[in-house]
Amino acid sequence: MTDALIESAKRAAARQAVADHFDPRATHVGIGSGTTIVYVVEAIKEVATDPTIRFVPTGYQSRQVIIQAGLTPLAFDSLPPEVILDIAFDGADEVDQDLNCIKGGGACLFQEKLVAERARKFVCVADYRKKQDRLLTKWPTIPIEVAPIAVPTVLADLRILGSPNPKLRTTLLEKSGPLKTDQDFFIIDAPFPSLLIAADVAAGKGKGDGSDGTWEVNRLATAIKELTGVLEVGIFSGLNGIEAEAIRQKEGGKTVVTGGQVPVAVYFGMQDGSVEVRVKE
Known part of the structure; x- marks a missing residue:
């Protein structure tokens, strides 16, 4: 497949993920790193009408993408402690059938995990090369x-x-x-x-x-x-954001819950221009 077709697959997945999950009424949105996220921000820019939305980047690159799109970034450590991100969008290097991910190929994984765990839901956007049944199938490390x-x-x-x-x-x-x-x-x-x-x-x-x-x-x-x-x-596994929040509610905030690392859905842009969505079974 040519680079142009791979980029087209990424854009298709990003646009579908944003159409399905971005709520223009959101107040705080996490934005991950990598080439696919450029298309996520592009799609958000087309539908985000509220200038007060704050976009929380996972690193230098994603902050620049947010700024270049004319959106407003907010550093993760500037979030008030009670604020939960409405949603976080990010990519992955590989995803298995349980939606566990490998991330960090672009050297950004710590801040990506911080943002994913702070979101009510994390949605992953990738191209067909990242779709595998088990981690470390094609991605080597x-x-x-x-x-x-x-x-x-x-x-x-x-x-x-x-x-x-x-x-x-x-x-x-x-x-x-x-x-x-x-x-x-x-x-x-x-x-x-x-x-x-x-x-x-x-x-x-x-x-x-x-x-x-x-x-x-x-x-x-x-x-x-x-x-x-x-x-x-760089392994994102365990609970997704919805599961983690359910445990927090049940425990009444008395237990630290480390969750939200796993996406609620993964959007794969395919070779033929279609988009496949993988969700937890």
């Missing part, structure tokens, strides 16, 4: 944001967890050194075998805890996040 001083330790720990050759990501101009995130952290890219979903473990396809060389999505995300020096893991 899990991006991990790490404190620079901890890189050697985390690389060694990842090998113990079963990653055969984790590597520190460098800039395109290698002599410039490691690539830095918006937090001035580094990125490690860690390959693992294709990740199981919960149904695979239930069906006896692997233990999913690393002991037999297999990892289930949530278990691996937790194992990596627990490594000292890791700021965040």
